[in-house]
Structures are given as structure tokens and as C-alpha cells.
Ligand SMILES: Nc1nc2c(ncn2[C@@H]2O[C@H](COP(=O)(O)OP(=O)(O)OP(=O)(O)O)[C@@H](O)[C@H]2O)c(=O)[nH]1
């Protein structure tokens with residue numbers, strides 16, 4: 001009788017190997033479970049000892065017997081490799097070839113689109129969170145909708161707000177900000193729009209008695225536009241001036257432009273605004289300023305309790321990332337943009353999608 005052993009991961013496969021080699025007449029002499037080769041992650045293997053009723057051609061010498069055992073080990077190793085290693089490698093290669101190729105393409109496109117935002121001066125921390133958001137949403141994004149997805153992600157990060165004014169209910173609004181950002185010009189635009197378009201009764205109060213010519217600037221405008229104006233030299237005068245305008249719907253308070261680093265000057269403005277009991281304070285920021293100085297201004301003016309921002313001079317800016325940076329970093333909504341010197345035309349009310357497109361495209365269409 002010729003005896004042979006067959007080893008496979010399943011009993012069925014071992015039986016098949018036996019049949020293939022010895023044919024249907026082979027007799028199973030025994031089966032057992034043996035330990036698999038751990039290097040290939042195999043827990044167990046099945047071994048069949050089978051015999052076929054033929055005389056052994058020759059007795060094995062000791063050397064031949066050793067060779068047979070070595071062959072057997074080698075065979076087991078090859079088999080293990082075939083079953084466990086090769087499919088694993090194959091799978092990894094397939095994965096590299098198919099899935100990541102589209103992912104890599106999208107990743108590259110995400111990188112490119114974020115580079116564009118970086119050029120438009122969006123801050124590193126915001127880019128990082130947008131990148132995470134886009135990569136986390138990779139399942140929903142394709143090249144064709146990536147741009148729209150990014151723009152709506154920006155829109156969801158930025159805050160905007162509207163002018164809240166009611167007829168026959170006095171609302172006092174103050175504009176604050178550094179020197180020369182366009183506070184007085186912006187008040188002139190808003191005052192005319194409120195009077196002519198919204199038919200509101202408007203009054204102006206200037207507390208800018210510091211800069212030479214500041215009062216004249218507002219007085220000339222007040223005369224041309226026929227909008228009543230008053231000047232407060234001391235905070236104590238504010239309540240009386242407000243009383244004087246008690247029949248108005250809207251009072252704009254024009255403040256003196258101050259260097260944000262001069263804390264005492266900011267305290268002095270605060271005294272005027274507190275005395276007037278203002279309803280809303282808006283910080284005007286020059287959109288052409290650097291991110292660093294805008295952040296500093298936004299921080300230093302916080303004691304004046306502004307609740308929204310206006311970005312002025314967007315017509316002069318070459319990138320709009322700071323609108324997003326400031327709104328996100330200081331958790332403050334954007335109310336208007338001003339886009340030129342013409343009163344009252346050059347002012348834009350905004351919504352999230354308008355700003356997101358502006359920040360992404362870097363283009364302002366007049
Ligand atoms: N290009 C451009 N210029 C503007 C805009 N807004 C204001 N300006 C100009 O900026 C200059 C300063 O404007 P003001 O309104 O006097 O600025 P301010 O903040 O009141 O200045 P101070 O009262 O001195 O602090 C003026 O020449 C304005 O015409 C704008 O949106 N675009």
C-alpha cells in the first residue's frame with residue numbers, strides 16, 4: 001500500500017487533493033487537525049493520511065525520508081503563502097490601484113481649491129477646519145460639486161445680520177472704529193438710504209470734536225441731505241440730545257476715529273455711548289488692512305460692546321479672506337460692505353452666500 005498525506009485549510013480541499021492525485025480508489029486512513037503556520041496567520045490545517053492499494057515501489061532510505069519531510073514542510077509553507085499571503089497582497093494592490101486613485105484625485109483637487117482660499121488670505125486655522133470638513137465629507141463630494149460644496153461650507157461658517165429699525169420706535173446706532181476707516185462716510189450713506197428709501201426720520205449726533213474738520217464734514221452733509229445734526233462735547237450732553245431727537249426713528253452717532261492701542265480714548269468713547277444708551281454699536285473695519293491688525297482692532301474695541309461689523313473699502317481690497325477670519329475668530333456677524341466713496345450708492349447689504357462667493361472668488365462685481 002502506498003501512503004500519502006494531504007494538508008489543506010479545509011477537510012474538503014484536502015480530500016480533493018487526495019482524489020486528484022490518488023484517484024477514487026484511495027482509502028482514507030486517518031484525519032487530524034494540525035497547527036497552521038502562524039507566520040501566515042493560519043490557526044489550523046487539516047491533514048488526511050490516505051493509502052492506495054499498490055505495493056510500495058521501494059523502501060525509503062533515511063535520507064529520502066528526510067527529504068520527503070522537508071518537501072512536505074515546504075509544500076505546507078507554499079500552500080500557506082498561496083492561501084493567505086498572496087490574496088492579501090493582491091487585495092492591497094487592487095486597493096492602491098482602484099479606490100485611492102479617485103480619492104487621490106479628489107484630495108488633490110481639495111488641496112488646490114484650498115490653496116486658492118489661502119491666496120485670498122483665509123487664515124490657516126480656518127483652512128485647516130475646512131480641509132478636515134471636506135475630507136470628512138469625501139463620500140458626498142465629486143470634482144463637479146467640490147467648488148459649490150466649499151462655498152456653502154464657507155457660507156455656513158460666516159455670520160451676517162441685517163439692519164433692525166422700526167418706524168416710530170427710536171433706535172440709536174453708533175459706528176466705531178480706527179481712524180479714517182470710513183465711519184462718517186458710512187453714516188452718511190446709511191442716513192440717506194434710511195431717509196429716502198425707508199422713509200425714516202433720521203438724526204445725526206457727532207461726538208468727534210477731536211479731529212479738525214470732522215464736525216464740518218458731517219455738518220455739510222447734514223445740510224445737503226437735510227438731515228438734522230447735533231454735536232456732543234461731553235458724555236453728559238448725550239441724554240439731552242437724544243431727547244431732542246425723541247421723535248426720530250433713527251439716530252446715528254458718529255464717533256471719533258481712535259487708535260485701538262489708546263485704551264483711554266476708547267474708554268472716553270464708551271462714556272458717550274453709555275450716556276446715550278445706544279441700541280447697537282457697529283465696528284467699521286478697513287478691508288484692506290492686514291489680518292493681524294484687524295484682529296487687534298476687533299479685540300481692542302471689544303469693551304465698546306459692538307455687535308456687528310462693517311467692512312469698508314472693499315473696492316480697494318485685493319483679497320477678502322479677512323471677512324471670514326474676523327467673523328469666525330471673533331464670532332461676530334457682518335452687516336454691510338462699503339465699496340466706494342459715493343454717497344449713498346456705495347454700500348452693499350450682504351448675506352452668507354454673497355460673502356462666501358466673494359471670499360472664494362476674490363472678485364467683487366460692481
Ligand atoms: N475707496 C473707498 N473709500 C472710502 C470708502 N469709505 C470711505 N472712503 C474714504 O475714506 C476716507 C475717510 O473716510 P471717513 O468717512 O472720513 O473716515 P472716518 O472713519 O470717519 O475717519 P475719522 O473720522 O478721521 O476717523 C474718505 O476719503 C472717504 O471718501 C469706501 O468704501 N471705499
Ligand SMILES: [Mg+2]
Nearest residue numbers: 183184214257
Ligand atoms: Mg469720521
